[in-house]
Structures are given as C-alpha cells and as structure tokens.
Amino acid sequence: MSSSTASLYLDPQIRDWVLFPITLVMILVGVLRHYVVILLQSPPKKQSLEAIREQRALIRSQVLRSTSANSPAPQQFYTSISRHLTQAFVAGAYLKDGPPKGDAPTPPNPMDPAAMDGMMAGMKTQMVMMVPQMVIMGWINFFFQGFVLIKLPFPLTLGFKSMLQRGIETPDMDVRWVSSLSWYFLNFFGLNGLYHLILGDNNAADSSRDMTASPFAAAGAASPSAPQDFNKLFKSEIDNLAFSQGLYSWVGADVEDRVLNKYGKLLPE
Amino acid sequence: MAPSLSLDTALQRLATYRTNNTRASQETFDQGCLILKSGSKTKHGDDVWAFLEQLALASIDVGRLDIADECIRQLVDKFPKSPRMDALTGIRMEASVSTDIVLQNYKELLDADPTNIAVWKRRISVLRRIGKIDLAVEELSKLLDTFYTDTEGWLELADIYTSCNQYTHALEALSHALILAPQNPFTALQFAETAYTAGDVPLALKMFLVVIDMIEHDVPPDDPPKGIRIRAWYGVKHCSRQLVAAEKYAQSASGTVVAPLEKLRLIEELATERVLAAYEGQKPGAGLCQYGWHPADHKI
Numbered sequence A: 001m002s003s004s005t006a007s008l009y010l011d012p013q014i015r016d017w018v019l020f021p022i023t024l025v026m027i028l029v030g031v032l033r034h035y036v037v038i039l040l041q042s043p044p045k046k047q048s049l050e051a052i053r054e055q056r057a058l059i060r061s062q063v064l065r066s067t068s069a070n071s072p073a074p075q076q077f078y079t080s081i082s083r084h085l086t087q088a089f090v091a092g093a094y095l096k097d098g099p100p101k102g103d104a105p106t107p108p109n110p111m112d113p114a115a116m117d118g119m120m121a122g123m124k125t126q127m128v129m130m131v132p133q134m135v136i137m138g139w140i141n142f143f144f145q146g147f148v149l150i151k152l153p154f155p156l157t158l159g160f161k162s163m164l165q166r167g168i169e170t171p172d173m174d175v176r177w178v179s180s181l182s183w184y185f186l187n188f189f190g191l192n193g194l195y196h197l198i199l200g201d202n203n204a205a206d207s208s209r210d211m212t213a214s215p216f217a218a219a220g221a222a223s224p225s226a227p228q229d230f231n232k233l234f235k236s237e238i239d240n241l242a243f244s245q246g247l248y249s250w251v252g253a254d255v256e257d258r259v260l261n262k263y264g265k266l267l268p269e
Numbered sequence B: 001m002a003p004s005l006s007l008d009t010a011l012q013r014l015a016t017y018r019t020n021n022t023r024a025s026q027e028t029f030d031q032g033c034l035i036l037k038s039g040s041k042t043k044h045g046d047d048v049w050a051f052l053e054q055l056a057l058a059s060i061d062v063g064r065l066d067i068a069d070e071c072i073r074q075l076v077d078k079f080p081k082s083p084r085m086d087a088l089t090g091i092r093m094e095a096s097v098s099t100d101i102v103l104q105n106y107k108e109l110l111d112a113d114p115t116n117i118a119v120w121k122r123r124i125s126v127l128r129r130i131g132k133i134d135l136a137v138e139e140l141s142k143l144l145d146t147f148y149t150d151t152e153g154w155l156e157l158a159d160i161y162t163s164c165n166q167y168t169h170a171l172e173a174l175s176h177a178l179i180l181a182p183q184n185p186f187t188a189l190q191f192a193e194t195a196y197t198a199g200d201v202p203l204a205l206k207m208f209l210v211v212i213d214m215i216e217h218d219v220p221p222d223d224p225p226k227g228i229r230i231r232a233w234y235g236v237k238h239c240s241r242q243l244v245a246a247e248k249y250a251q252s253a254s255g256t257v258v259a260p261l262e263k264l265r266l267i268e269e270l271a272t273e274r275v276l277a278a279y280e281g282q283k284p285g286a287g288l289c290q291y292g293w294h295p296a297d298h299k300i
Helices: A012-040 A049-066 A075-091 A113-143 A158-164 A180-190 A192-199 A207-212 A215-225 A230-247 A255-262 B007-020 B025-038 B047-062 B065-078 B083-096 B099-112 B117-129 B133-146 B151-163 B167-180 B185-198 B201-215 B228-245 B261-278
Strands: A148-151 A177-179
Touching: A012 A113, A012 A148, A012 A180, A012 A192, A049 A075, A049 A230, A049 B133, A049 B167, A075 A230, A075 B167, A113 A180, A148 A180, A158 A180, A177 A180, A180 A192, A255 B201, A255 B261, B007 B025, B007 B047, B025 B047, B025 B065, B047 B065, B047 B083, B065 B083, B083 B099, B083 B117, B099 B117, B117 B133, B117 B151, B133 B151, B151 B167, B151 B185, B167 B185, B185 B201, B185 B228, B201 B228, B228 B261
Parallel strands: none
Antiparallel strands: A148 A177
16 A cells, blocks of 8 residues: 555654754865865966967957947047057967968967866866765765655655665655655755855855866866967957948037037027 | 044045045045054954055155055065055155165066066156156057056056157047047046147047037036036137137148038137136136235236
8 A cells, every 4th residue: 555645753863863964064065165175276377468468459459449430539540540450460460479470370289288277277176076075975875874864845756766765665655755865965956055145156165066067168168268369360350440440430520510509509501 | 633533434535535546645644544543453354455555655645654664564464475565565665765776676576477567557657757758658558558458557658748748649649548438528638638739729629529518418508517617618719719710720630620610600609608607606816816816916
C-alpha cells in the first residue's frame, strides 16, 4: 500500500544534528571561499604605455564621431582632427608594435604571457570553487547517508526519486521525503541570496557563477581580449570617420537665427 | 580662525570641496586642523584618507609644511606603494626642495612606472613653472596622445599655448576639449575668448552665441543675465560692434562666414539690451563703491 498520504514522524534530533549543521557548514565554507578568492587574486597586470595607447586609440575617433551631427567644433578644426586620425589609422601609427610590416597578418599567439596569466587566474578560481564542493559532498555522503531528512513542501515526479532518495531503497515512499544530499543541493542553490546579504554583491561564493563558468569559458575569455587585431579595427574605423564627416554639422551654423528668434527680434522680411 | 563648527558639519563641507574641486585652502586648513586635532580618525570610515590628502594639499598651499608632513606620514603608513602617494610626496618635495632634485625624483618614478599619470602631470607642471615651456608642451602632448580623454590636460595645453601667444595651437587644443565635454559652456567661452584674442572676430562671435544658446536653453527671455551669461553677452557685443563698424574685421583665419549686415545690427542691438539688463537699476560705478571708490572723488 502506498504511503503517499501518511506522514512520517522524524526524530527531532535529526533536525538538530543534521539540518542545521549542514547549513551552517555550507555558509561558513562559502564565506571562506570568498575570502580565499580575494587573497588569491593577483593585482591586474601592468600594461605598457604603447599597449594602453593602442587600446585607447579607438576612443579618440569614437569621441569625435559621437557629437559629429551637432558638433561644438568649427568646421576647420573638426576636419583637421578627422583627417589626422584617418591618416594615423591608415599608417598604423597607433599600433603598439609599430606600423605593420608587409601583408602577412601575424596569428594571435596562444602562448602570449598576458593570455597565460589570465587563464591561470581563471583556473585557480575554479579550483577554489570546486574543491570545497567535492569535500562537503563526500562528507555528507559519508556521515549523513541512509535516512530521510526533510519533506519537501512541493510535489515532484518519480524521476527524482533515485537522485533525492539515494541510499534509501523504498519503492513506495513519496518523493517529497528526501535525503541529506538533496538538502545539500537545496542549500547550494539557495544560499546565494544569503551570500549577497553578508558579502555584498560581487561575492566569490556565488554558485550561479560556477554553473555558467567552465574550463572552456575561462580559456575562451582569455583569448579574445589579448591578441585583438587592432589593425583591422582601425581600418574599419576609417570608414566610420568618413561617414561621420558626411554627417557633420556645426552647432554654430544657424546660431544667430536661433538666438534672435528666442528674443523675438525677428528679421525684417 | 573660522568659528568652531561641529566636526560633522566641517567634514561635510570638506567633502563638498572635494567633489567640487574647490581650492579654498585657508578655510580647508582651518577646519581640517580642528578635525585632525580631535584625533577621532577611526570613526570617520574610509573618507579619512581623502580628507588627509586634501588637508595635506591645503597645508602646503598656506605654508604650514609641518601639518602637511603629519598628514603625509599617516597616508604613507597606510598606502606605502601607491602612485597617488608618490604624486603627493612629490608635491610636498616641490615646496621645499630644489627643482633639479624634484625632477630627478619624478624621472626615477616614471622610469619605474611609465603609466603613472599623476606623477607625469606633476613633472609637466614643474617644467612649465621653471620655464622649460617647449619641453613641457612636448611631454603634455605625449601624455594626451596616450590618455586622450583627459580634458584637464587639454585645457592646460591650451593655457600654455595661450601664454605663449600661439593662438592657433591653443584653439586646436580647445577643440579637443570641446568635443570631449560638449556640454560645458565654460570651455566654449574659453574658445570664444581665445578666438577673439587671436583676432578671428567672426569665429569668436559665433562661439559666443553658441555659449548663449547652450546656457539660455530653458531661461525665459526677460531674465536678467548673471555670471557667465554676462560675459558671453559682453563678448557678443564686442564682436558684433566691430563687425558692424568695419569690413576688415570680417577676415576670419578659420574661414568662418559672417552673417549679413542687418542680422549683425540686430545682434548688436540685442547684446546691448542684454548687457544693460544685467546691470539694471544700478548706478554707474556701483560695483566699485564697495572697494572704497567714490564717483565724486574722480572728476571724469
């Protein structure tokens, strides 16, 4: 007979000695993880002056273009800045290694020291995240196996039985009665809110970040940023500059009419 | 000595000075000393470091190097290897040590870390102060080539050029500052006044009108002008008067086209009206009377 409606009576000592300790341990380990990650973080690598200049060169033309339709700079000045930038982009004057020699594009070097450091940092953080998880899961499996801990307040399908009731071989028991490992998983996902409260927004104990980040993501994130092909970016910016030049209009072009109109000194017809 | 305000009010006022970049050094020094003597550093949180830096700068300004040393000592204990601290220590050195040693110090710091903008700027300002203008301009141009978005740097470059009467270069530097901060009427006003000084009257007129247009956007037409508006209207008056009076002023080095004569006349009329409206109801010389000048003493 199925005991889906009968409710089990659990020893209150289970609550005192399993439920609260698991939660407490997980909170403390999360906080510990957060501080360990902060300690392990190395300061951002210093970039050379040429590298900074290369990175920021695009900003110059973006700044010029952003106000081109209603530009405060008079025509002659705007044109001279635009022309200077175009020439510099064509000649590759902003590239950190100097103007490109010949036509062969250099492939991005995967062993580039900057990218390597990025990947190392990413992997270190991954390790710090994963090791405590494994340890706690092992601890729970060892000590808290074979009994029912809590009753979930929401119903679940039978498919979850094998995962949530591991160690308790009863084919008839309601899936809502789960073992301590599932309490661990509940805490794992649920304590993010608590970490946000105690550790602030940018905390390293956030498990949602572990889920999205994987070893592939760490390697993938490092490579696009380091050997970006600035030469190509500069070349495409030349077209943008030409387009903005066409769009250019000085804010002082009709300013007399605007001011006169405002004060009602309309022009004689 | 300033009247003793409560410590919190003093701290708040100093924080406002920091946000507005005000350089009221004597007042900062007076109030800052009170806070420093009260000795309750720990309960002011992280603001205390910014406050100590502000007090150090104000003390150097008024000449009390002992207080400055005390502040810097506390800051260096807390932040031993910070670029900002290097710049502050450099400023303290500039106050008492010969410029050769100061420049040598800055050179060493920059060799160790070429991206230390604060120290670089200090070096440029020292070079300008001792008269090595071309070196200062070269360094500043290099800095701005890398760190383009530094509006303060562009304004300083324009200032250096203007002081050497190189108005075209000054206008170029100001145009960079203008596109970086297009909503700032003071930059546009500086541009207009530089253009006027350079002799490009049509460009100056246009830019003065641009300033007016920018700041009088939501101001009713019969509101008497105050502050920067008076200066802009005064500039409009000067330029339009010259353009109406003689053809030769219409020559523009930047190729700015002059409006037709009738419009110029209307603009001049409007500018006269506006400048007079600013001083409406005041007797001539009223502003000078507060300095002890009396019209009856001077038979004009």
